[in-house]
Amino acid sequence: MSELDTLGVLGYLEQHKNKSLLRVLACGSVDDGKSTLIGRLLHDSQQLYDDHLAALRNDQKGVNADGDLELAMLVDGLQAEREQGITIDVAYRYFSTTVRKFILVDSPGHEQYTRNMVTGASHADIAILLIDSRYGVQIQTRRHATLCALLGIRNIAVAVNKMDIIDWSEQRFREIEADVHSLAKRVGISDATVFPVSALKGDNVVTKSEVSPWYDGPALLPFLERVQIIKDAGSLTRFPVQYVNRPDLDYRGFSGTISSGTLRVGDSVTVYPNLRTSTIVGIDTFDGPLSEAFAGDAITVVLKDEVDISRGDWLVATGQGATVTTSAAAEIVWFDPEELKLGTAYDLKLATSIVPVRVKWIDYRIDVNTGEHHPALTLKMNDIAAVSLELEQALPLDTYDSHPGTGSFILIDRLTNATVAAGLIRQVGAADTSLDAGGATTGISAEEIALNKLIREKYPHWQAIDVSVFQGEGI
Amino acid sequence: MSVIRTHIQQLEAEAIHIMREVAAEFKKPVMLYSIGKDSGVLLHLAQKAFAPGRIPFPLLHVDTTWKFKEMYAFREEITQKYDLDLLIHRNPDGVAMGINPFVHGSAKHTDIMKTVGLKQALSKYGFDAAFGGARRDEEKSRAKERVYSFRDRNHRWDPKNQRPELWNIYNGEVNDGESIRVFPLSNWTELDIWVYILQENIPMVPLYFAAERPVVERDGVLIMVNDDRMELLPGEEVHHEMVRFRTLGCYPLTGAVRSNATTLEAVVEETLRARTSERQGRVIDDDQAGMEKKKREGYF
Numbered sequence: 007m008s009e010l011d012t013l014g015v016l017g018y019l020e021q022h023k024n025k026s027l028l029r030v031l032a033c034g035s036v037d038d039g040k041s042t043l044i045g046r047l048l049h050d051s052q053q054l055y056d057d058h059l060a061a062l063r064n065d066q067k068g069v070n071a072d073g074d075l076e077l078a079m080l081v082d083g084l085q086a087e088r089e090q091g092i093t094i095d096v097a098y099r100y101f102s103t104t105v106r107k108f109i110l111v112d113s114p115g116h117e118q119y120t121r122n123m124v125t126g127a128s129h130a131d132i133a134i135l136l137i138d139s140r141y142g143v144q145i146q147t148r149r150h151a152t153l154c155a156l157l158g159i160r161n162i163a164v165a166v167n168k169m170d171i172i173d174w175s176e177q178r179f180r181e182i183e184a185d186v187h188s189l190a191k192r193v194g195i196s197d198a199t200v201f202p203v204s205a206l207k208g209d210n211v212v213t214k215s216e217v218s219p220w221y222d223g224p225a226l227l228p229f230l231e232r233v234q235i236i237k238d239a240g241s242l243t244r245f246p247v248q249y250v251n252r253p254d255l256d257y258r259g260f261s262g263t264i265s266s267g268t269l270r271v272g273d274s275v276t277v278y279p280n281l282r283t284s285t286i287v288g289i290d291t292f293d294g295p296l297s298e299a300f301a302g303d304a305i306t307v308v309l310k311d312e313v314d315i316s317r318g319d320w321l322v323a324t325g326q327g328a329t330v331t332t333s334a335a336a337e338i339v340w341f342d343p344e345e346l347k348l349g350t351a352y353d354l355k356l357a358t359s360i361v362p363v364r365v366k367w368i369d370y371r372i373d374v375n376t377g378e379h380h381p382a383l384t385l386k387m388n389d390i391a392a393v394s395l396e397l398e399q400a401l402p403l404d405t406y407d408s409h410p411g412t413g414s415f416i417l418i419d420r421l422t423n424a425t426v427a428a429g430l431i432r433q434v435g436a437a438d439t440s441l442d443a444g445g446a447t448t449g450i451s452a453e454e455i456a457l458n459k460l461i462r463e464k465y466p467h468w469q470a471i472d473v474s475v476f477q478g479e480g481i
Numbered sequence: 482m483s484v485i486r487t488h489i490q491q492l493e494a495e496a497i498h499i500m501r502e503v504a505a506e507f508k509k510p511v512m513l514y515s516i517g518k519d520s521g522v523l524l525h526l527a528q529k530a531f532a533p534g535r536i537p538f539p540l541l542h543v544d545t546t547w548k549f550k551e552m553y554a555f556r557e558e559i560t561q562k563y564d565l566d567l568l569i570h571r572n573p574d575g576v577a578m579g580i581n582p583f584v585h586g587s588a589k590h591t592d593i594m595k596t597v598g599l600k601q602a603l604s605k606y607g608f609d610a611a612f613g614g615a616r617r618d619e620e621k622s623r624a625k626e627r628v629y630s631f632r633d634r635n636h637r638w639d640p641k642n643q644r645p646e647l648w649n650i651y652n653g654e655v656n657d658g659e660s661i662r663v664f665p666l667s668n669w670t671e672l673d674i675w676v677y678i679l680q681e682n683i684p685m686v687p688l689y690f691a692a693e694r695p696v697v698e699r700d701g702v703l704i705m706v707n708d709d710r711m712e713l714l715p716g717e718e719v720h721h722e723m724v725r726f727r728t729l730g731c732y733p734l735t736g737a738v739r740s741n742a743t744t745l746e747a748v749v750e751e752t753l754r755a756r757t758s759e760r761q762g763r764v765i766d767d768d769q770a771g772m773e774k775k776k777r778e779g780y781f
Binding site: 353 | 485486487488489491492493494495497498501502504505528529530531532533534535617618624625643644645646647648649650652654655656667668670672673675676679680746747749750753754
């Protein structure tokens with residue numbers, strides 16, 4: 007608490023208030039020592055209270071044969087997993103240093119829990135991947151890297167753990183490091199940094215250790231304090247309307263969180279899907295009006311004209327249009343014990359819209375261990391696949407890569423209400439021509455688009471490209 | 482372009498997003514109001530989410546009849562000041578049987594007045610979503626709870642059967658009779674709560690600040706003598722001490738800590754220097770197998 011002494015309480019709070027936030031996914035299997043690593047981060051950054059530690063010491067499993075605290079026990083929460091000795095769900099831990107606040111998303115490494123890892127990855131800016139130094143890059147390492155890449159994580163920190171067991175062999179570490187870099191390149195992760203650590207002993211986790219003089223990089227935590235995140239909300243302005251705020255006849259505001267881009271008073275905006283335009287005359291918050299607001303801000307927008315807008319509509323900066331469509335190509339991760347039923351309606355929730363959707367066909371299933379594509383007629387729990395979607399009602403869509411907030415969705419079973427899948431839009435389908443009254447120009451006729459759509463639907467093996475993506479570009 | 486927001490700004494925006502989502506998708510939401518500091522933050526965020534309008538749902542206080550007098554007074558003050566639509570529910574069965582934590586113990590009292598009382602109130606009004614101020618950093622089993630925590634018709638929570646939650650997309654689909662508990666402060670830590678209270682100047686019950694109060698030391702816990710329902714055991718003596726409370730609940734079940742922190746600043750400083758977690762003052766946690774069991778049964 008020396009920071010508190012130096013800064014005084016108000017200074018300390020001011021410092022805390024201004025910290026940035028980093029959401030970190032921790033992946034690796036039980037045997038890699040992931041829970042121990044997290045316990046170590048919490049313990050060594052002094053985030054553990056005395057009564058938590060006392061409870062651990064009083065627990066017969068809380069201390070190992072050497073008398074060291076079983077730090078993993080601090081992390082494994084629910085009774086069921088303590089009985090089985092494995093982590094079965096996603097857990098969230100919080101700690102902060104003087105620079106950043108961290109949310110550690112702890113997800114399990116077992117293959118059957120792909121769904122949990124995908125869930126965790128959707129909340130993360132960066133991932134820590136654990137590797138056991140004795141075994142190096144394994145199939146599950148590839149799986150973790152693939153899932154991170156799928157969810158758009160572009161930074162990974164790879165902790166080569168249990169270096170103490172292999173006597174801190176630099177040669178072994180360099181081999182693993184090279185394997186990691188080639189893996190990262192294959193799966194599409196642009197920034198992979200590799201650390202030699204011992205979570206059990208605490209080496210190179212919070213502070214640099216003397217046991218590895220050959221290692222000239224930082225310890226893991228100082229790295230996480232400074233790393234610049236590549237992931238981005240997207241360049242075009244998207245504001246999905248959540249809630250129409252109408253306290254009286256004189257006020258009509260559209261509340262929501264800016265998904266990407268910027269809104270400014272005076273900007274012209276187009277309403278999707280009805281394509282009416284208006285001008286922003288106010289950006290309101292409880293703390294007073296703003297002149298501009300950015301991605302992630304929760305605000306209320308007031309428009310100049312009386313435009314019919316309801317929940318689910320988007321406000322888009324005029325000229326930064328989205329395609330309104332009933333079809334899309336997507337990658338989905340199946341979560342439910344019940345298999346996917348082709349042609350059956352599920353509810354798709356994307357941003358603030360819910361519409362019925364059918365999976366028309368499965369293009370291929372992706373083997374997450376090898377990256378290979380396989381034909382598939384259905385999907386089982388934890389399967390990942392490229393599919394074609396048909397929406398019952400036209401929606402504006404973006405691709406996940408360009409705009410994750412308006413390119414991601416969940417599927418809900420209409421009977422059980424279970425969240426049965428998560429999905430990422432990979433390609434937006436042909437524009438719904440019935441909505442073209444807005445005057446979008448295209449070099450491709452509606453008939454051509456329809457024919458192209460038919461061909462892609464009926465003869466996917468011809469691999470015809472989707473010509474609708476050129477719409478509005480005037481080819 | 483985008484700007485980097487501080488984590489407090491991000492947490493605030495996230496909580497507001499969650500509240501608007503629930504208000505838009507559920508038929509009959511309610512906000513649980515426990516009068517404590519987390520409730521105060523939750524209430525403040527609700528005002529932010531719906532300004533310039535009023536909060537579009539009522540608040541519900543599940544009253545065990547054993548809260549501190551100062552808490553009841555504060556509740557009335559806040560209700561008037563912010564023009565809130567506040568519902569108060571007391572379990573009539575518990576009131577009829579004269580439930581008394583001193584006599585019946587904390588487990589029975591908490592179950593009847595809090596857990597059963599809450600379920601009664603939710604069923605009575607037909608609420609399909611109930612906001613609570615719980616945070617994931619409070620307790621181990623909370624660390625895995627979702628922001629939307631699904632409850633079946635019997636208000637039960639099944640930790641093995643939680644809906645996956647991705648991005649900021651929440652599945653709010655429920656059948657009749659089912660409901661969710663919603664935790665907009667899930668990602669906040671205790672430190673964040675204090676920073677926010679200070680930053681936003683959120684009013685708090687005076688009990689959080691140290692003052693001379695009448696206390697009795699019982700089983701190693703300092704219990705404040707709040708009214709004449711507390712009977713002294715042989716050998717016990719009421720004495721006055723400078724104490725305050727780190728959490729607030731039913732007065733017979735809430736331990737005071739010795740403190741000289743009379744200002745918000747001093748309270749926060751004391752909290753930061755504390756090396757014991759905030760729930761330790763609660764008799765209730767030690768009494769049972771743990772929070773997970775209580776939650777399965779419908780406790781918040």
